[in-house]
Amino acid sequence: MNNILWMHLSVGPLMLVLAFLFKQFPPKKINHWYGYRTPRSMRSQEAWDFANRYSSTALVIISGLTCLVQITAHSLMNFKSAIIASVIFLSVALIAVIPMTEVQLKKRGFT
Numbered sequence: 001m002n003n004i005l006w007m008h009l010s011v012g013p014l015m016l017v018l019a020f021l022f023k024q025f026p027p028k029k030i031n032h033w034y035g036y037r038t039p040r041s042m043r044s045q046e047a048w049d050f051a052n053r054y055s056s057t058a059l060v061i062i063s064g065l066t067c068l069v070q071i072t073a074h075s076l077m078n079f080k081s082a083i084i085a086s087v088i089f090l091s092v093a094l095i096a097v098i099p100m101t102e103v104q105l106k107k108r109g110f111t
Contacts, residue, residue, distance in 0.1 A: 008083050009074065011090070012067035019059035026052040038098070040105050047110035055101045062093040 027035035030048045035041075041051035069089045073082035 004083075005074075005079070008086065009070055011086070012063060012070045015066060015090070016060065016063035019056060019063045023053075023056040023060055026056060036101060038102065040102060040110055043110065047105055050108065050110070051101055051105055054104050055097055058097045058100060059094075062090070062097065065093065066090045 026049075030042050030045060031037075035048070036051040036055040038051070041047050066086065066089060070082070070086045073085040076082075077085060
């Protein structure tokens with residue numbers, strides 16, 4: 001059970017480290033391997049740069065909030081419920097980055 005607890009509580013910090021790396025080292029050029037890759041973000045270098053800056057900032061915030069959700073859920077819920085709550089929060093938040101970024105791209109005229 002302790003191993004599962006440590007794995008569970010390490011997801012948020014690991015995501016935070018990865019988000020900071022993504023923010024510090026964004027992809028320089030449009031590519032199909034690394035970065036925020038949607039048809040709208042890949043239409044121009046300017047859209048690509050904006051989308052990667054915006055989405056990486058969102059990922060840092062989401063990762064930090066995931067850490068808080070994990071700690072709070074662990075202290076207020078039983079073990080299984082805490083894991084489920086954290087996984088649901090992280091999943092919904094990660095998926096939400098896509099429409100949030102697309103709305104911002106559209107708002108700035110990247111069509």
